[in-house]
Amino acid sequence: MKKVLYVEDNPEMIEIVQIVLQNSGYRILTTQNSDEVIALCREEQPDLVLMDLNMPTLDGFEITRQLRQAGFDRPIVALTASESDEDRSKARRAGCDDYVLKTLDMAGLEKTIDSYIAEAGGL
Numbered sequence: 625m626k627k628v629l630y631v632e633d634n635p636e637m638i639e640i641v642q643i644v645l646q647n648s649g650y651r652i653l654t655t656q657n658s659d660e661v662i663a664l665c666r667e668e669q670p671d672l673v674l675m676d677l678n679m680p681t682l683d684g685f686e687i688t689r690q691l692r693q694a695g696f697d698r699p700i701v702a703l704t705a706s707e708s709d710e711d712r713s714k715a716r717r718a719g720c721d722d723y724v725l726k727t728l729d730m731a732g733l734e735k736t737i738d739s740y741i742a743e744a745g746g747l
């Protein structure tokens with residue numbers, strides 16, 4: 625079963641994404657603590673990281689930079705409410721592979737995750 629680490633500080637959003645992705649056959653790991661993301665990635669070796677960009681303490685841009693500097697080479701997808709072109713560009717520069725808007729329609733999120741995991745030979 626493929627693992628997705630979801631970094632998010634909103635408990636309601638975590639619950640929604642967990643339900644959607646578990647129903648799609650993924651094992652979901654979650655953390656609301658930006659300080660433990662790198663350790664979780666080392667221990668659990670997720671196939672993909674979903675990254676909220678607006679996190680307390682360290683934002684998702686900085687967490688992504690730190691993950692990339694630590695050698696994490698699997699896909700990181702920003703999952704955010706920000707429609708800003710500036711944030712989209714900043715996420716790419718930080719090391720995100722893709723940028724998905726948080727909406728009530730999670731089909732786009734599922735397709736994005738499926739395509740990155742399939743590309744890595746996982747589906």
